[in-house]
Amino acid sequence: MGRNLQSGVKLRPVDLARRHGLSTQAVRNYEEAGILPVAGRTPHGYRTYTPLHARALSAFLALVPGHGHRTAASVMRAVNEGEVDEALRLVDESHAQLLDDRRTLRAVEDALRDLEPTAADASGAPDAPAATFVGPLARQLGIRPATLRKWERAGLVRPRRDARTGYRVYDEADVRDARLAHQLRRGGYLLDQIAPLITQVRAAGGPAPLEAALRDWHGRVSARGRAMLAGAAELAAYLRERDEHDA
Structure with missing residues (x-):
């Protein structure tokens, strides 16, 4: 796999937790779930992390709003297991679902418009x-x-x-x-x-009273699309750093 993921700067669980507004237990849980790469250990058995772990955590937290916790976790696990193509497939599936949601919204709007x-x-x-x-x-x-x-x-x-x-x-x-x-x-x-x-x-x-619901639906679809863009940027940065680290 290249150089050890824990080489270079060392970070404590509390450092990652504070940086991302999490508890130290949440950081440990994410590592155990495969969302973060495996932590290094001190001679006394304490976990140590690196900036790469911090980047992984940033990527995961950015993916969640657009893709949901389960898919975001699956994406990160795939990346950390070296299955990048699988991670990208999962991302593609989420984008396809968002496109389906947009089509459904348009179909509903067209159908309701025909009822005016x-x-x-x-x-x-x-x-x-x-x-x-x-x-x-x-x-x-x-x-x-x-x-x-x-x-x-x-x-x-x-x-x-x-x-x-x-x-x-x-x-x-x-x-x-x-x-x-x-x-x-x-x-x-x-x-x-x-x-x-x-x-x-x-x-x-x-159908008329549903206009507010449709506006809300539009807002949620747009927000999810923007969140996916933000998540893609963080995931790309993590993949880039991983490649550089493993070179």
């Missing part, structure tokens, strides 16, 4: 029928009636039954929910991914 009142509605023109049946609604959406019944079993729509005929009757809220489900299904989302959103729309009384 049309210009004709706003002008006072006659509204669409307040209630409809499974066949007309399926034709309106371009799907089969069996699909609507499947969505009903999944809880995406909740039509009532006509007391006289027993037919399913979809009111305005049901039509809204069916349109939202249709948009998200076209975006490739599964029924169990769609159900929580529709539940939120119902609880909010419609």
